[in-house]
Amino acid sequence: MDVWQEARRHLDGLPGGQGLNIAYEAVDRHVARGDGERVAFRFIKADTGVHDLTYSELARQSNRFANVLRTLGVAPGDAVFSFAGRIPALYIAALGSLKAGALFSSLFANFGEEPLRTRLTKGCGRVLVTTAPLYARRIAALRSSLPQLTQVVTVGSTVPEETVGFDGAMAAAEDAFTIPPTDPEDPAFVHFTSGTTGTPKGALHVHAAAAAHYATAASLFDLQPDDIYWCTADPGWVTGISYGLVAPLLHGVTAIIDEGEFDPARWYRIIQEQRVNVLYTAPTALRMLMKAGARLARSFDLSSLRLIASVGEALNPEVVRWGRQAFGRDIHDTWWQTETGAIVIGTAASQTVVLGTIGCAVPGIESAIARRQPDGTLAFVAEPDQVGELVLKAGWPSMFRGYLGEPHRYAKSFIDDWYLTGDLMCRDSEGRFSFVSRGDELIKSAGHLIGPFEVESALLEHPAVAEAGAIGKPDPLIGEIVKVYVTLKDGFAADEALRADVLGFARRRLGPALAPREIVFCRSLPKTGSGKIVRRLLLARELGVPVAGLADLEAPEQQ
Numbered sequence: 055m056d057v058w059q060e061a062r063r064h065l066d067g068l069p070g071g072q073g074l075n076i077a078y079e080a081v082d083r084h085v086a087r088g089d090g091e092r093v094a095f096r097f098i099k100a101d102t103g104v105h106d107l108t109y110s111e112l113a114r115q116s117n118r119f120a121n122v123l124r125t126l127g128v129a130p131g132d133a134v135f136s137f138a139g140r141i142p143a144l145y146i147a148a149l150g151s152l153k154a155g156a157l158f159s160s161l162f163a164n165f166g167e168e169p170l171r172t173r174l175t176k177g178c179g180r181v182l183v184t185t186a187p188l189y190a191r192r193i194a195a196l197r198s199s200l201p202q203l204t205q206v207v208t209v210g211s212t213v214p215e216e217t218v219g220f221d222g223a224m225a226a227a228e229d230a231f232t233i234p235p236t237d238p239e240d241p242a243f244v245h246f247t248s249g250t251t252g253t254p255k256g257a258l259h260v261h262a263a264a265a266a267h268y269a270t271a272a273s274l275f276d277l278q279p280d281d282i283y284w285c286t287a288d289p290g291w292v293t294g295i296s297y298g299l300v301a302p303l304l305h306g307v308t309a310i311i312d313e314g315e316f317d318p319a320r321w322y323r324i325i326q327e328q329r330v331n332v333l334y335t336a337p338t339a340l341r342m343l344m345k346a347g348a349r350l351a352r353s354f355d356l357s358s359l360r361l362i363a364s365v366g367e368a369l370n371p372e373v374v375r376w377g378r379q380a381f382g383r384d385i386h387d388t389w390w391q392t393e394t395g396a397i398v399i400g401t402a403a404s405q406t407v408v409l410g411t412i413g414c415a416v417p418g419i420e421s422a423i424a425r426r427q428p429d430g431t432l433a434f435v436a437e438p439d440q441v442g443e444l445v446l447k448a449g450w451p452s453m454f455r456g457y458l459g460e461p462h463r464y465a466k467s468f469i470d471d472w473y474l475t476g477d478l479m480c481r482d483s484e485g486r487f488s489f490v491s492r493g494d495e496l497i498k499s500a501g502h503l504i505g506p507f508e509v510e511s512a513l514l515e516h517p518a519v520a521e522a523g524a525i526g527k528p529d530p531l532i533g534e535i536v537k538v539y540v541t542l543k544d545g546f547a548a549d550e551a552l553r554a555d556v557l558g559f560a561r562r563r564l565g566p567a568l569a570p571r572e573i574v575f576c577r578s579l580p581k582t583g584s585g586k587i588v589r590r591l592l593l594a595r596e597l598g599v600p601v602a603g604l605a606d607l608e609a610p611e612q613q
């Protein structure tokens with residue numbers, strides 16, 4: 055029996071052999087087994103008050119939300135979106151949507167108008183769950199450009215006009231809901247991710263992915279039934295769903311969700327007070343903790359921590375060394391992407407951390423280092439320690455099944471049956487991978503993958519901007535910041551007032567998560583013969599490194 059079949063044996067399947075539904079596996083089966091009174095989610099409010107949802111309560115509430123969707127006319131396959139912070143309603147809506155056979159997608163609460171419009175349009179969002187303040191600030195003005203969005207459900211005591219109140223609808227709904235038969239290949243989640251060109255891609259994931267979430271949380275985190283587990287990722291990104299919601303609930307443990315903002319002392323207090331056993335976080339957060347000093351960490355009782363794991367960006371060896379001082383523990387790196395749906399490379403709980411390496415491919419994943427050839431084939435690199443692209447043999451359960459509405463883009467992500475990750479890595483003779491860089495121009499800022507095209511497109515809407523080229527400028531704390539080189543239309547003066555105006559415009563359009571932090575006005579941007587802006591040259595200039603083959607291109611001339 056292969057690894058994934060074995061993992062499937064840990065899942066129950068819908069009663070009566072009616073298929074596999076993530077929400078049933080994550081919630082209802084624990085209730086059916088008599089574990090309903092265990093705490094599924096413990097929400098830590100901004101004021102540090104605590105709100106618990108037991109598995110029974112979550113089963114009831116997600117049933118109610120599934121009934122609300124039925125009342126709103128949502129049919130299986132329709133898309134339900136959320137746009138909210140880390141509040142209980144988001145998690146209830148996610149599980150209720152899966153129960154109703156809908157496709158669920160969660161949008162980051164820091165998104166501005168443009169990222170929201172693109173994603174809701176591409177995902178054909180039919181219902182949106184949001185809060186009353188976010189509705190007023192970001193959604194109300196967009197509604198007329200989103201004809202397919204027929205219902206907005208708002209959480210909060212005041213219910214804006216043209217929306218349905220979450221509390222009222224939930225109060226009127228029935229407690230019972232029977233999950234319809236669900237094929238493991240039925241769509242469950244859409245997670246948006248950035249591309250270097252074109253609009254963001256909606257990666258489609260199916261219910262069968264649960265086997266990968268279950269298996270990886272078992273091997274990488276060694277989850278135990280009584281664990282208190284904290285994944286700090288926001289559900290607006292894939293980690294916050296795959297490992298903030300699905301994986302811990304499949305294991306029936308208690309997942310901590312912090313509704314508040316990052317603050318080192320707050321985080322340590324949560325670990326201390328909640329007796330967190332497993333912490334899954336990101337290098338940016340770890341670097342910020344490091345900045346606050348080991349003494350702060352040691353002033354708290356963090357002895358409950360059994361495992362600390364990281365994902366999203368390269369984990370610096372000095373952060374791991376610092377973690378040993380601060381926590382007396384190693385930090386285990388893991389690597390995966392929106393498209394892989396679950397961890398595919400990492401240092402398992404039972405394995406020894408080797409500084410500067412991520413770890414090995416998880417059991418069941420066939421991986422290789424390869425180079426794309428001009429004739430469209432792959433050349434596999436057999437020798438160890440050689441740089442090439444990480445490629446993964448298609449077929450693991452949490453692999454994305456498509457990019458929404460873009461079969462051509464999906465097809466281009468594979469050569470034969472190898473999925474091309476776009477990350478350059480090398481692998482040592484023991485099979486451990488080390489991250490080298492992205493092979494493309496995507497920007498990683500605070501763990502969020504940002505497409506330069508999306509940033510540039512928003513800037514081009516400013517009346518003064520003629521052209522824009524976005525790059526990721528290395529930053530010691532958050533990995534990279536978005537920096538944009540801009541040329542201006544005739545008649546506009548490249549002064550500080552305009553720079554502040556363009557920065558403010560970008561922040562409003564894109565939201566703080568994607569907006570550039572720096573803007574440089576240039577007289578011209580480097581272009582290829584066909585007129586495409588060469589971001590690689592902008593980056594090379596930024597880093598002060600020569601770039602082979604680009605010498606004859608015009609350099610940006612700063613104003």
Ligand code: AMP
Pocket residue numbers: 247292364365366367368369387388389390391392393412475476477489491492498501502503
């Ligand atoms: P996303 O699809 O937004 O989850 O971003 C996936 C990308 O994040 C990968 O392709 C990598 O470039 C980067 N990434 C994720 N985990 C790691 C890691 N452990 N080390 C280095 N880069 C990582």
